[in-house]
Amino acid sequence: MNIVVLVKQVPDSGAERTLSAGDNTVERGSANNVINEMDEYAIEEALKIKEAHGGEVTVLTMGPERASESIRKALSMGPDKAVHIQDGALHGSCAVATSKVLAAALGTLSADLIICGAESTDGRVQVLPHMLAERLGIAALTGARKLTVDGDTLTAERQTDEGYEIVTGSTPAVVSVWDTINEPRYPSFKGIMAAKKKPVQTLALADLGVSAEEVGFPGATSTVVEFAKRPPRSAGTKITDDGTGGEQLVQFLVSEKFV
Amino acid sequence: MAEVLVVVEASQAAGVKKVTLEMLTIARSLGSVSAVVLGGDGAAAELAAKLGEYGAEKIYAGEGDEVDGYLVAPKATAVAELVRRVQPAAVLLASTQEGKEIAGRLAVKLDNGLLTDAVEVAEDGTATQVVFAGSTIVKSKVTRGLPIVTIRPNSVTPVPSAATPSVERLTIQATDADKLTRVVERVAEQKGSRPELTEASIVVSGGRGVGNADNFKLVEEMADLLGGAVGASRAAVDSGYYPHQFQVGQTGKTVSPQLYVALGISGAIQHRAGMQTSKTIVAVNKDAEAPIFELADFGVVGDLFKVVPQANEEIRKRK
Numbered sequence: 001m002n003i004v005v006l007v008k009q010v011p012d013s014g015a016e017r018t019l020s021a022g023d024n025t026v027e028r029g030s031a032n033n034v035i036n037e038m039d040e041y042a043i044e045e046a047l048k049i050k051e052a053h054g055g056e057v058t059v060l061t062m063g064p065e066r067a068s069e070s071i072r073k074a075l076s077m078g079p080d081k082a083v084h085i086q087d088g089a090l091h092g093s094c095a096v097a098t099s100k101v102l103a104a105a106l107g108t109l110s111a112d113l114i115i116c117g118a119e120s121t122d123g124r125v126q127v128l129p130h131m132l133a134e135r136l137g138i139a140a141l142t143g144a145r146k147l148t149v150d151g152d153t154l155t156a157e158r159q160t161d162e163g164y165e166i167v168t169g170s171t172p173a174v175v176s177v178w179d180t181i182n183e184p185r186y187p188s189f190k191g192i193m194a195a196k197k198k199p200v201q202t203l204a205l206a207d208l209g210v211s212a213e214e215v216g217f218p219g220a221t222s223t224v225v226e227f228a229k230r231p232p233r234s235a236g237t238k239i240t241d242d243g244t245g246g247e248q249l250v251q252f253l254v255s256e257k258f259v
Numbered sequence: 260m261a262e263v264l265v266v267v268e269a270s271q272a273a274g275v276k277k278v279t280l281e282m283l284t285i286a287r288s289l290g291s292v293s294a295v296v297l298g299g300d301g302a303a304a305e306l307a308a309k310l311g312e313y314g315a316e317k318i319y320a321g322e323g324d325e326v327d328g329y330l331v332a333p334k335a336t337a338v339a340e341l342v343r344r345v346q347p348a349a350v351l352l353a354s355t356q357e358g359k360e361i362a363g364r365l366a367v368k369l370d371n372g373l374l375t376d377a378v379e380v381a382e383d384g385t386a387t388q389v390v391f392a393g394s395t396i397v398k399s400k401v402t403r404g405l406p407i408v409t410i411r412p413n414s415v416t417p418v419p420s421a422a423t424p425s426v427e428r429l430t431i432q433a434t435d436a437d438k439l440t441r442v443v444e445r446v447a448e449q450k451g452s453r454p455e456l457t458e459a460s461i462v463v464s465g466g467r468g469v470g471n472a473d474n475f476k477l478v479e480e481m482a483d484l485l486g487g488a489v490g491a492s493r494a495a496v497d498s499g500y501y502p503h504q505f506q507v508g509q510t511g512k513t514v515s516p517q518l519y520v521a522l523g524i525s526g527a528i529q530h531r532a533g534m535q536t537s538k539t540i541v542a543v544n545k546d547a548e549a550p551i552f553e554l555a556d557f558g559v560v561g562d563l564f565k566v567v568p569q570a571n572e573e574i575r576k577r578k
Binding site: 013014016017018019037038094095096099122127128129130133135137138140142143145155158161162163166167168169170173178179180220221222224225226230232235236237238239240241243244245246247248250252253256258259 | 270271360362363366367371374376389394395400402403440457504509529535539540547554555558560562566567570571
């Protein structure tokens with residue numbers, strides 16, 4: 001099975017994040033950039049499917065030059081190769097334009113299965129898998145906490161607020177996964193060394209038949225008008241339990257009319 | 260006044276979800292409200308009274324297996340068809356997985372912008388979003404097409420405004436591509452009669468400090484006494500104390516209740532990302548240096564196994 005995993009480089013969600021004052025995009029230059037956490041689960045799921053059914057795993061990333069660090073990191077887990085879509089004109093692209101570019105790249109990769117994280121930790125928009133399915137005219141099994149592959153039939157447990165749904169479809173398909181689906185492997189030393197030699201193909205917009213006007217700021221379908229730091233919360237009353245901590249807690253709840 | 264479409268989100272257990280009432284409330288400030296019900300046979304009739312109570316003047320009903328038997332895509336086709344026909348001023352959807360997915364497909368179909376996770380929508384369509392773990396407030400606009408905006412649960416207080424909606428049946432014409440993913444079964448796992456986590460006004464969460472799955476009964480007891488939902492930190496979920504769908508945090512649910520009670524949760528950024536826009540925060544933790552106390556309006560440094568039973572008893576007495 002020919003599997004493509006979408007990997008996004010994002011600013012570390014464990015550190016301070018901000019938008020750039022200049023153009024209101026996510027500040028990536030000064031940030032500590034990492035693989036979007038949910039994508040590691042996507043890579044793991046792809047590797048497990050390859051191990052069980054054979055095939056090849058390709059990492060696909062759209063991002064600036066520095067995203068190549070994340071691509072190497074992804075490859076060190078075990079995928080065979082990578083494609084890096086890199087073009088200065090992409091800066092400022094909205095989700096709609098991003099899906100257009102990724103769909104164009106996926107069109108050249110003839111994937112049976114496209115796996116990605118259910119959301120990224122920077123935008124948390126969750127729309128990309130269905131946008132890709134819409135553009136490519138293929139099945140989408142999203143929000144999976146479990147995935148079964150039987151020939152060309154895919155069955156997933158899709159996590160919902162109430163519980164889960166069992167959804168099924170055939171390849172080619174897009175599958176997005178939550179962090180409940182597996183436990184991602186750590187790259188081995190051998191894996192890290194091997195990753196350095198794995199092929200990474202770089203594609204520009206021209207290679208994909210997408211024009212610069214369709215992406216970046218000129219092609220954006222939405223814009224950030226302004227942003228501001230939210231005032232940080234200030235700590236309130238802190239008491240040390242002297243045997244009446246529970247009672248005092250309830251008194252506070254009563255004073256705030258929660259009890 | 261131009262029409263504003265609200266794509267209704269409902270559940271089998273609770274009927275019209277609270278986020279839908281919030282969307283109806285927001286939509287009334289933008290135009291004349293039409294609710295779009297997409298579900299199984301009879302869905303619209305079941306939900307009509309509630310939708311009318313919150314100001315829906317019209318209900319578009321798209322029902323049957325054609326829309327309900329497949330994942331998301333036929334719903335997006337139905338909404339796109341409607342948008343082309345009635346040219347609404349805006350489309351509001353719930354900022355839930357399904358709501359966002361419908362919005363995503365809709366945006367591609369119409370080559371239109373979309374904004375997700377809005378907590379407010381101004382009359383000119385400008386949406387307010389809270390991003391980066393609640394640290395930054397962003398105002399955004401759709402610059403191509405009409406505003407397609409998903410609304411985060413617990414953003415506004417639903418306000419009733421009675422209307423008597425007329426009902427128009429939609430003929431759903433799902434394409435072959437819309438039918439590639441079949442929904443075989445929907446399984447409800449929600450326990451008891453607790454409110455849904457993202458919609459609850461009160462959330463009581465437990466963390467690693469709760470110690471084991473059995474001890475989560477204490478957390479559940481307090482939630483039930485307060486009429487709230489139960490949440491869990493990632494540490495608690497990873498340790499197997501509580502199921503993943505109740506996880507609050509960066510990789511989990513974002514909640515914004517009136518009251519958030521954190522029991523045995525240190526308050527790592529992973530967790531704060533999912534709860535720090537809560538109105539009031541109360542914390543119990545044995546570590547006086549735990550970062551959760553930096554956010555807490557009221558914090559108790561102490562053993563939760565002493566503090567929580569005492570608090571539960573005290574709430575019971577006052578009821």
